[in-house]
Amino acid sequence: MCRATLQNSNFYRLLLRIDQGLAEQTRAQRCRCGGVLHSARYPRKPRGIPREALPDCDFRYSFCCAGCRRRTTPVSVRFLGRRVYVAAIMVTVCASRASAGTAAAMRQLDSLDVPVSTIARWRRWWRTEFMTTPLWLLGRSDFMPPVEPDLLPASLLERFVTTLQHSPLMGLLRWLTPLTSGSAASNLREVR
Numbered sequence: 385m386c387r388a389t390l391q392n393s394n395f396y397r398l399l400l401r402i403d404q405g406l407a408e409q410t411r412a413q414r415c416r417c418g419g420v421l422h423s424a425r426y427p428r429k430p431r432g433i434p435r436e437a438l439p440d441c442d443f444r445y446s447f448c449c450a451g452c453r454r455r456t457t458p459v460s461v462r463f464l465g466r467r468v469y470v471a472a473i474m475v476t477v478c479a480s481r482a483s484a485g486t487a488a489a490m491r492q493l494d495s496l497d498v499p500v501s502t503i504a505r506w507r508r509w510w511r512t513e514f515m516t517t518p519l520w521l522l523g524r525s526d527f528m529p530p531v532e533p534d535l536l537p538a539s540l541l542e543r544f545v546t547t548l549q550h551s552p553l554m555g556l557l558r559w560l561t562p563l564t565s566g567s568a569a570s571n572l573r574e575v576r
């Protein structure tokens with residue numbers, strides 16, 4: 385379904401530009417202590433993206449305070465937590481499964497080589513952890529008629545089709561950004 389998008393390096397370039405803007409906002413706001421933030425990026429090795437897009441996704445913006453040394457990691461449209469796959473792949477693969485896509489669409493997504501166990505874990509996250517987040521608990525009332533929880537994230541993705549965003553996927557990735565920055569510790573390691 386969004387596979388063409390996932391293989392388009394311009395898409396990742398655009399995501400990087402958005403993250404750049406989000407990082408600049410974070411830096412301008414300074415540390416909670418008022419200290420100046422210095423760049424302290426996390427290297428990333430995301431899987432599943434086209435080779436030419438790797439330079440646009442091989443780091444996550446993060447800052448370290450010059451005063452108290454505390455980490456501040458901006459929200460991101462590229463990375464949803466510590467997962468080694470970019471958020472776009474996680475959302476697209478789960479949306480396709482949830483909406484019972486065609487066999488052809490499934491085979492195309494299969495070419496991304498995401499392990500079945502990883503997909504199962506992602507889908508569980510949508511049904512459990514995601515539903516306990518303030519973003520969902522408070523944000524779901526913005527959608528009328530209500531988003532069908534059993535069909536997440538496909539049911540959310542389709543709500544962004546009519547917006548003026550670059551693509552439905554881009555719209556959803558922006559909407560999800562409040563979930564993308566945990567504590568500094570949770571961003572230190574990558575997990576599958």
Ligand SMILES: [Zn+2]
Nearest residue numbers: 415417449452
């Ligand atoms: Zn500080």
